[in-house]
């Protein structure tokens with residue numbers, strides 16, 4: 001051990017002692033620091049996600065629970081709960097741990113964006129895990145060696161990876177996206193669980209997924225085998241205050257085409273509604289944007305490879321991150337009140353560029369709905385006659401409208 005971890009050896013000599021027994025949620029609130037790239041950087045707060053506490057605590061070594069099944073909605077902290085467990089294991093209960101994601105690509109992404117920052121940002125972890133660039137080959141995208149144990153990360157497509165290590169701790173994320181078979185060797189979940197058998201009685205297995213189709217979902221099957229706990233979430237009036245401020249801002253500005261919009265995810269709803277609704281607290285015209293339809297339109301256009309109708313042009317200086325965000329989402333089937341529904345989902349990826357494109361496209365549809373004619377406008381701008389009619393075109397009404405005096409600029 002002194003050869004593997006010279007710096008830790010130094011610390012042990014300096015009198016480092018094992019910590020008091022903690023649960024995973026207690027560990028997280030004391031030691032977990034979320035990286036600057038996360039939605040809410042800084043210290044982990046259990047009160048942000050109270051429903052995760054019991055789930056995490058069942059993963060603590062003192063809990064008698066061996067298997068924790070988390071069937072969940074998108075983006076509610078399930079992966080982070082598992083990452084807290086990883087931190088807890090490294091710090092408090094070292095041993096062999098296997099973490100599985102659907103594919104090796106998912107592992108590469110997750111390792112760089114979640115696992116490395118988890119270790120880097122929490123000093124108690126950093127000092128226990130082999131340095132990334134040390135000569136010791138214990139820290140790679142697929143392997144994090146730490147004092148008293150090791151974390152192996154693998155994809156569910158790789159039977160070799162799933163067989164690579166016996167594991168006391170097994171973290172299987174997004175299991176409904178696993179292939180039916182890993183290299184023709186059988187169900188990846190069964191293969192991985194097989195690796196924990198020698199630890200029966202003290203092993204921990206954390207199975208996580210958003211469910212896919214009822215009757216075909218692994219997480220649903222695992223949940224039905226469990227004691228089927230449910231966490232009922234109260235419906236919150238999030239952002240009520242900001243929403244009111246937005247309504248106050250747009251009130252009376254319809255003529256200047258300052259519109260209140262709100263996205264809804266109902267599949268099949270038009271990108272831009274024929275009429276705004278007034279059914280809101282501000283009693284202002286509110287345009288409900290069909291986000292699903294907009295994403296479908298955008299993704300269909302991204303597939304067009306030849307310049308022409310629908311082809312998307314981008315400024316040359318857009319960075320790679322922009323395109324990653326733009327292409328971050330995919331269709332997924334989730335349950336809404338027990339019904340299978342297809343939704344767009346970004347997973348752990350950032351998607352602000354796509355959100356912007358959605359609202360920009362909606363704004364364009366909104367302008368077209370009140371008379372903007374893009375071909376006509378383009379023709380006016382280039383001083384050429386309209387290509388379709390061959391006639392000189394009239395300036396679209398929307399461009400001729402006299403600027404209205406604003407009350408809020410002068411006020």
Ligand SMILES: Nc1ncnc2c1ncn2[C@@H]1O[C@H](COP(=O)(O)OP(=O)(O)OP(=O)(O)O)[C@@H](O)[C@H]1O
Pocket residue numbers: 034038039040044045046048049072073074075076077078079080081210346347348
């Ligand atoms: N307690 C918390 N405090 C602060 N941020 C949190 C907390 N829990 C989750 N988050 C943030 O919420 C986001 C979603 O978390 P996470 O990726 O773990 O959810 P998920 O349920 O695994 O999502 P997905 O459905 O995409 O797999 C992340 O940006 C994460 O950092």
Ligand SMILES: [Mg+2]
Pocket residue numbers: 078079080173348
């Ligand atoms: Mg996740």
